Structures are given as structure tokens and as C-alpha cells.
Amino acid sequence: MILMLGFALLVAISLLSVLLIKQAQDDARRVTRSLQIMNAVSQIQILTRRAESGQRGYLLTSDPRYIYNYDVSRAAVGPAFASLMQLVEAEPQRVAQVTALRPLAEQKMAELDETLALQRAGRIEEALAIVKGNVGEEIQRQLVDGLVRIKREEDQALQSYLASSRASGYWLMLVNAAGVPAVLGLAALAIGLARHSTTGLRTAQRELESVNLGLEQRVAERTTDLKEANDEIQGFAYIVSHDLRSPLVNIMGFTSELDALRGDIFTRLAALRESAGAPESPADLAMKADFEEALGFIKASTNKMDRLIHAILTLSREGRKSFAVEEVDMGTLVEQIAASMAHQLMARDARITIGVLPRLTSDRLALEQIFTNLIDNAVKYMKDGVAGRIEISAATTPGFVTFSVADNGRGIDEKDRGRVFELFRRSGRQDRPGEGIGLAHVRALVRRMGGVISLESRLGEGSTFKVTLPLRLPTLDRMQER
Amino acid sequence: MSNHVTVVMIEDDEGHARLIEKNIRRAGVLNDILPFTDGTSAVSFLFGPDGTGAVNAGRALLILLDLNLPDMTGVEILARIKQNEHLRRCPVVVLTTTDDKTEVQRCYELGANVYVTKPVNYENFANAIRQLGLFFLVIQVPEAS
Numbered sequence: 001m002i003l004m005l006g007f008a009l010l011v012a013i014s015l016l017s018v019l020l021i022k023q024a025q026d027d028a029r030r031v032t033r034s035l036q037i038m039n040a041v042s043q044i045q046i047l048t049r050r051a052e053s054g055q056r057g058y059l060l061t062s063d064p065r066y067i068y069n070y071d072v073s074r075a076a077v078g079p080a081f082a083s084l085m086q087l088v089e090a091e092p093q094r095v096a097q098v099t100a101l102r103p104l105a106e107q108k109m110a111e112l113d114e115t116l117a118l119q120r121a122g123r124i125e126e127a128l129a130i131v132k133g134n135v136g137e138e139i140q141r142q143l144v145d146g147l148v149r150i151k152r153e154e155d156q157a158l159q160s161y162l163a164s165s166r167a168s169g170y171w172l173m174l175v176n177a178a179g180v181p182a183v184l185g186l187a188a189l190a191i192g193l194a195r196h197s198t199t200g201l202r203t204a205q206r207e208l209e210s211v212n213l214g215l216e217q218r219v220a221e222r223t224t225d226l227k228e229a230n231d232e233i234q235g236f237a238y239i240v241s242h243d244l245r246s247p248l249v250n251i252m253g254f255t256s257e258l259d260a261l262r263g264d265i266f267t268r269l270a271a272l273r274e275s276a277g278a279p280e281s282p283a284d285l286a287m288k289a290d291f292e293e294a295l296g297f298i299k300a301s302t303n304k305m306d307r308l309i310h311a312i313l314t315l316s317r318e319g320r321k322s323f324a325v326e327e328v329d330m331g332t333l334v335e336q337i338a339a340s341m342a343h344q345l346m347a348r349d350a351r352i353t354i355g356v357l358p359r360l361t362s363d364r365l366a367l368e369q370i371f372t373n374l375i376d377n378a379v380k381y382m383k384d385g386v387a388g389r390i391e392i393s394a395a396t397t398p399g400f401v402t403f404s405v406a407d408n409g410r411g412i413d414e415k416d417r418g419r420v421f422e423l424f425r426r427s428g429r430q431d432r433p434g435e436g437i438g439l440a441h442v443r444a445l446v447r448r449m450g451g452v453i454s455l456e457s458r459l460g461e462g463s464t465f466k467v468t469l470p471l472r473l474p475t476l477d478r479m480q481e482r
Numbered sequence: 483m484s485n486h487v488t489v490v491m492i493e494d495d496e497g498h499a500r501l502i503e504k505n506i507r508r509a510g511v512l513n514d515i516l517p518f519t520d521g522t523s524a525v526s527f528l529f530g531p532d533g534t535g536a537v538n539a540g541r542a543l544l545i546l547l548d549l550n551l552p553d554m555t556g557v558e559i560l561a562r563i564k565q566n567e568h569l570r571r572c573p574v575v576v577l578t579t580t581d582d583k584t585e586v587q588r589c590y591e592l593g594a595n596v597y598v599t600k601p602v603n604y605e606n607f608a609n610a611i612r613q614l615g616l617f618f619l620v621i622q623v624p625e626a627s
Contacts, residue, residue, distance in 0.1 A: 242550075245579055250497030252604035257504070306603065 003193060006186040013179040020172040027165035033087060034158040037094070040084040041147045041154070047073045047080055048108060048143060052136075055112045059119055059127060070116070077105055094150065101146040104139055111136040230319075237316035241309045248309065252302045255295060262291050308424065311437040315423070315444060323363035323449070325473050330357035330403075333364070334392055337372050344379050350388025357394045358401050362473040366445045371405070373438040374465050378407035380432050383460070400451075401471055406464040412457040420455070442467075449473055487542040487623045489515045492524040492559065493577075494551050498600070502546070502577070505608050509615025521554035525562070528569060535568035535626070542623045543569070547594075549578040549585070557588065564593035568626045575614065 054070030057063065081102055088094035111130065118127035130136065266288060273280060331354065338345070338352045345352065352375070360367065375390065382388040391406045412420060416427035423440040446453045450470050457463035489506070493499040499517045506515070518524035528545075530537030545563065549556035556576065563569045573595040581599040589597050598614060601607045 242579055246495050246498065246550075249600065249604065249607060250495065250501070253501040253607065254497065256604050256608065257501075 003186075003190060006182070006189055009182055010179070010186060013175055013182060016175050017172060017179070020168050020175060024165055024168040024172065027161050027168055030161045031158060031165065034154050034161060037084065037087050037154050038151050038158070040080060040087055041151050044077065044080045044084065044105070045144060045147050047077045048105060048140065051077065051109065051112055052140065055116055056131075058116060059124070059131065062119070067116070070112070074109055074112070077109060081105065097146060097150055101143060101150075104143040104146065108136060108139045108143060111139065234316050234319045237312055238320075241313040241316065244305075244309050248302060248306060251298070252306070255298050255302065259295050262295070307435050311423070311435055315437070315441060318369075318441065319444060319448070323366060323473060325361060326364060328360045328362055328364050328367055330360055330367070330394065333367060334371055334375075337368065337375055340372075341375060341379060345388075348379060348382050348388050350379060350382060350390060352390045352392065355391070355393035357392070357403070358396055358471070360401065360469065360471055360473070362449065362469065366449060370442050370445055370467060371403075373442045374405040374467070377438060378405060378409060378463075380434070381407075381409045381428070383408065383410050396471070399471055400468055402466055402468040404464055404466050406462065408462040410463075411459040411461050412455065412463050413459050414457075417455050417457060421453070487513050487544055487618075489513055489544050489546060489618070490524070490528070491515055491517045491546040492521070492551070492556070493517065493546070493548045494519050495548075498548070501607070502611050505611035506615040506618070508608075509612040509619070511615045511618050513618070521551040521556075521559055525554075525559060528559075528563065529566065535566040538626045539568050540625055542625045543572045544618065544621075544623050545572055545574045547574055547576050547578075549576060549580055549589075557585075557592065560589060560594055561592050571624045572626060573621065573623060577614075 051070050051073040054066045054068075054073060057066030058070065081098065084098055085095070088098055115127040115130050115136075118124070118130070266284075269284065270280070334354050334357060338354065341352075344350075371392075375392075378390045379388065386408065389408045391404070393404050393406075395402045395404075410428055412427050416425075419425045420427050421439050421443045422436075424436040425440075426434065426436040443453050446467055446469065450473070452468050454466045454468075455463060456466070489511075491499060491502065493502065496517075496519060499519070503515055503517070516527070518527065528538065528543075529535045547556045547560060551559075556578065560574055560576065563572065563574060570593070574593070575596045575598060576589050576594045577598045577600060579600050586597050596617075598610060601610055
């Protein structure tokens with residue numbers, strides 16, 4: 001803002017200088033013209049005087065040399081007036097003055113001509129009478145008065161032009177003198193401002209750097225906190241599942257013992273009956289059935305609980321396992337998985353199409369588990385009576401690759417699309433073995449690898465699982481760095 | 483295993499202890515089984531009141547050890563046994579739920595003779611214990627010096 005004002009000042013100073021210079025030029029032109037006018041006026045004065053003195057000389061001496069002087073001067077008066085007229089043409093007042101004087105000069109010349117003509121004719125007495133009549137002298141006086149007035153007025157004008165010129169020069173000097181410090185000041189101001197803004201920028205940059213540093217530190221701290229919390233949860237899951245196993249072993253163990261005992265009891269009962277000669281009663285059979293039912297439920301439940309604990313244990317163990325990063329050819333890996341499922345595929349009349357898959361720098365085992373689970377699910381939940389089609393393809397984006405595992409199977413109801421990724425949750429008809437672990441495991445793995453998994457599905461038409469993974473799995477060191 | 487061998491069973495879960503005993507018996511092992519449900523009482527039996535282990539000199543002991551004990555870790559007991567001049571030749575069978583690789587390695591490094599993971603499935607568990615019992619029938623156990 002100040003800089004803008006400064007520049008405006010500079011521009012004003014420059015404009016003023018130009019104006020003043022122009023003014024000085026005008027003044028100089030006027031001074032010149034005034035001098036020229038005065039000169040021309042003097043010229044006319046001299047010419048009329050010379051003409052008169054030539055006439056007087058001739059009247060006195062009758063010497064033709066005086067006639068020559070007279071003629072020359074007489075001839076020059078007209079052009080002198082013309083040039084004076086030219087000089088003053090811009091000033092109406094002067095034009096009027098000069099125009100008024102011209103007839104006087106002509107009258108004077110006419111009078112002179114007349115006397116000379118009388119002289120030449122030998123009528124010298126008449127000529128002298130005219131001279132003595134003072135008519136010519138009166139005209140001459142008027143003419144000279146007029147000319148002198150013009151000169152005087154022109155002189156006054158000249159003085160004022162000179163004063164004005166001096167004033168212009170003075171102002172020009174003053175303006176230029178003011179311009180120099182203004183330029184210097186402006187330059188200093190500009191430098192100061194530039195330096196100030198540079199300092200400001202540098203300070204801001206430094207602040208930004210320190211803020212960034214703080215931010216990174218905070219991120220690192222949060223990451224550590226999260227990692228600790230995560231480790232704690234993993235450790236918790238591991239301990240819980242371990243400690244849950246111990247009592248379960250007892251429940252299962254003693255249930256088996258009870259089962260064995262039941263056999264012993266009924267064998268003994270039968271033996272006692274036989275020795276007592278009593279027939280087998282239906283109450284015995286009912287008791288046997290009740291025993292069997294109770295034990296059956298306990299066993300089924302403990303088995304289920306055992307599988308769930310096992311699942312938690314597996315997940316928590318997977319969560320703690322570190323990745324071994326290596327070059328993995330996904331095409332080969334998926335082909336191997338498909339080959340290992342050849343039997344199931346044949347049994348269900350299903351076919352797998354594998355597109356062009358990229359190479360990843362990642363953990364082979366994790367990738368195997370992810371795709372085995374997804375393909376296994378696709379095979380497991382085929383639609384009855386339809387030839388199964390499973391398509392595996394990949395699309396690469398910078399740094400990432402998105403794999404699609406698409407099937408024409410049963411599909412997943414919209415309301416279950418989030419649930420299927422949760423632990424122990426399953427969707428649709430529960431006619432296939434499973435605990436609802438596979439997809440939870442897959443999602444945990446994909447997340448740990450820095451990827452995402454999503455599901456598109458239409459009930460009764462098929463499902464497409466999309467897994468986006470980094471082309472290059474960050475190593476643990478780099479993850480901790482971040 | 484000759485009859486004078488005593489099985490020292492250090493297992494905090496009494497149910498497990500009972501199941502182990504039953505299944506060992508089913509394998510035909512008739513030797514004495516001394517159960518301990520915590521580390522402290524087991525240590526005081528093994529090393530005696532003076533803590534030297536001399537109290538067991540001349541006896542043949544086979545030690546069944548669970549790693550998860552309420553008052554101390556089984557690994558600690560294992561280390562003490564294997565560093566004791568009287569007891570270090572006693573076979574120690576670690577029988578525990580942990581199948582963590584580093585834990586297994588650590589136990590063998592400390593001198594464990596056998597490391598067995600308790601299978602969760604009861605049939606497998608019973609089977610494993612019976613096989614362990616059969617194993618007990620054939621191994622030779624030296625007397626503590």
C-alpha cells in the first residue's frame with residue numbers, strides 16, 4: 001500500500017517535471033517572440049527615422065545619395081510591418097495596435113514622398129513649407145509613440161515571461177530535488193518491505209517446520225499408542241482364548257468320562273436285572289435317551305465353543321504375526337489355489353477363469369489365505385443347478401492393485417453385506433459347514449496389509465469381492481517410521 | 483518304567499490333573515503319581531526344606547510340568563530343576579496349552595526332555611496322555627544322585 005503511494009508520488013513528480021519543462025519551453029518561446037517583436041518595432045522606428053533623415057538631407061543638399069538612403073528605407077518599411085504583423089498575429093491586441101500604426105507610417109511616407117516630389121520639381125519652397133507645417137512631425141510623433149508603447153508593453157510582457165521562466169526553472173529544480181529523495185526513499189522502502197516480507201516468510205516457514213515436526217511427533221506418539229492398544233487387544237484375545245480352553249478341556253473331558261460312566265451304569269443295570277430276573281422296563285430306555293440327549297447337547301456345544309476359541313486364537317495369532325515380504329507372482333499363486341480346489345470345483349461343475357494378474361511385493365502366506373478364503377467361499381456358496389463360474393481379475397492403479405473375485409453364486413442379501421465380514425457372522429441358508437471366520441480373517445489380513453476389501457452382490461445372481469492391496473507391502477521398519 | 487519311579491505332576495487345574503491321571507492309568511501305568519496344584523508346594527517337595535534337592539537323592543522322579551501356574555511360571559521350575567545337581571537328570575515332560583514356538587524353543591533350551599501341547603479336543607487329549615503313559619512304560623528313568 002505504502003509502495004503504491006510511493007509509486008504514485010513518483011509518477012506525479014515525473015508528470016510535474018514534464019509539465020514544468022513544457023512551461024519553460026513555452027516561456028522561452030514567448031521571450032524569443034517578445035524580443036523579436038521589440039526588434040521589429042525598433043527596426044520600423046529606425047527605418048522611418050532613416051527615411052526622414054534621407055528626405056531632410058536631400059531637401060538640404062539636393063544630393064542624390066540621400067535619395068538612395070531614403071529609397072532603401074522607404075522600401076523596407078512595408079516588409080518590416082509585414083514581418084511585425086506575422087510575429088504578433090497570435091495577439092489580437094497587438095494586431096490592432098500594429099494595424100492602427102500602419103496608416104500613420106503610410107501617411108508619413110506619403111508626406112515624405114510629396115516633399116521629395118516637390119523638391120525634384122524645383123518647388124523647394126513648397127516642400128519646406130510642408131516640413132515646417134509640422135504635419136509630418138506630428139504623424140511621426142504619433143507613430144513613434146505607438147511603437148514605443150508596443151515596445152514598452154512587450155518589455156513588460158518579456159519581464160513577466162522571464163519571471164515565469166525563472167519560476168518554472170525554480171520549480172523544476174525543486175521538483176527534481178524532491179524527486180531524488182523520493183526515489184531514494186521509495187527504493188529504501190521497497191528494499192525494507194522486501195526484506196520484511198522475506199523475514200516474515202522465513203519465520204513462517206520456520207514455524208511451519210516446527211509445527212510439522214510437532215505434528216509428526218504427535219502422529220508417531222498416537223501410532224505408538226494405537227499399536228500398544230492393538231497389541232494389548234491381541235494379547236487379551238490370546239490370553240482369554242487360552243484361559244477359556246482350560247475349563248473347556250475339563251468340561252469336555254469329564255463329559256466323556258460321564259459318557260463312559262453312563263455306558264458302565266447301563267451295562268451294570270442290565271446285569272443286575274438279569275441276575276434279578278426282572279424284565280427291561282421302558283423307563284430304562286427313556287432314561288437312556290435322556291442321557292444321550294443331554295450329553296449330545298453338551299458335546300455339540302463344547303465342540304462349537306472349542307472351534308470358536310480356536311478361531312479367536314487363530315485370528316489373534318495372525319494379528320501378531322509379522323509379514324515376510326517377498327516377490328509374489330499372483331497369477332501362479334491363484335492358479336495353485338485353483339488347482340488345490342480342483343476336486344471341489346469338479347464336484348460342483350464349476351470353472352475358474354484367471355485373468356492377467358500382476359506381481360506383488362508382499363507376504364505370500366497372507367495372500368494365499370486371502371484368496372483361498374475368497375475362492376473357497378465362491379465354491380462353497382454356488383447356486384444349486386447352475387454351472388459355477390468364478391472370475392478372478394486385477395486392475396492396477398498407481399501403487400495399488402484391485403483384485404476382483406466374482407462368482408455367479410447365491411449372492412448376499414444387502415442387509416448382510418457388512419455383517420459377513422464380522423467374526424462368527426454368516427449370511428443366507430446355513431447349509432454349509434463353517435464358523436463365520438473366513439471373511440473376518442480376510443478383512444483383518446487385508447487391513448493389516450494396508451488395503452481394503454469391499455463387496456458387491458445381488459441376491460440370487462452372484463457376488464464380487466474387491467480386494468485393493470498395495471503393490472509393495474510396507475516393511476515393518478517403514479511402517480514404524482511413519 | 484520300573485515301579486519305583488514316581489511321577490510328579492505339577493498342574494494347577496485339578497480337572498486336568500484328574501484327567502491326566504485317569505488316562506495315564508488307562509495306559510497301564512501303575513506308578514505313584516504325586517499331584518501338586520501350585521508351584522510353591524511342588525518346589526518345596528522337589529528341593530526339600532534346605533532347597534538343595536538332596537532330599538530326593540536316590541529316588542527316580544519323572545516330572546510332568548504345566549507352564550501356566552498361578553504362583554510362578556513352569557519355565558522357572560524347569561530352569562531350577564535342570565540347574566540342580568541332584569535333579570537335573572530327571573526327565574521333565576512339559577505338558578501345556580501353549581504352542582508358541584518361542585516358548586517351545588525356550589523350554590528345550592532350558593533342558594526339557596519332552597514338550598507336549600494339550601490338544602483342545604478331548605479325544606485327542608485323552609489319546610495324547612495315553613500315549614504319554616505308554617511312553618512312560620518304556621523309558622528308563624535314572625535315580626537322582
